[in-house]
């Protein structure tokens with residue numbers, strides 16, 4: 001199995017969105033931290049958004065400048081349709097985050113369970129370069145990955161588990177850790193998965 005648009009389109013076309021293992025009925029830690037560290041007009045991007053409820057939650061809280069980036073056309077079409085009444089507040093990007101380029105810099109870059117699929121060191125470096133270019137100085141990187149006590153696979157794909165030491169070293173000196181925490185996510189099938197959440201601030 002490889003991390004391709006076809007792989008993800010198959011999942012979104014063949015599984016109920018409420019049954020995928022990473023499904024949340026409400027964003028939890030991401031929403032709390034975004035509300036705490038940003039303002040409602042700040043530009044926020046959710047990379048690998050899938051059909052996540054985060055954008056809906058942020059719109060409900062008054063956020064007006066959201067960008068959603070996703071590899072799977074199927075997932076992006078679903079979320080676009082769901083948010084059609086808020087089109088003026090959301091910019092959609094159908095692309096691979098590794099190829100993403102924008103003239104905008106963001107106040108916060110959110111990634112829940114996307115970066116951890118990058119098992120190749122070259123791809124990790126490319127992602128971090130994009131992230132560094134696209135986040136404003138003083139802006140934030142909010143990352144959620146499986147933790148060392150969590151699964152080693154997701155959707156039959158290998159993932160990389162992260163703890164504070166590993167992600168801090170990988171990100172390098174441009175980002176400072178502001179906070180981190182763990183979450184045991186309850187899957188729709190009743191099993192659980194351990195996630196780590198990290199909030200970094202771009203300092204130069």
Ligand SMILES: C[S@@+](CC[C@H](N)C(=O)[O-])C[C@H]1O[C@@H](n2cnc3c(N)ncnc32)[C@H](O)[C@@H]1O
Nearest residue numbers: 008048049050052070071072096097112113114
């Ligand atoms: C485990 S799901 C998480 C979805 C969402 N972040 C959430 O928390 O509900 C991973 C998502 O990342 C997307 N994805 C994987 N690799 C990607 C890439 N290189 N660029 C953009 N999206 C990607 C997949 O299509 C999928 O929707």
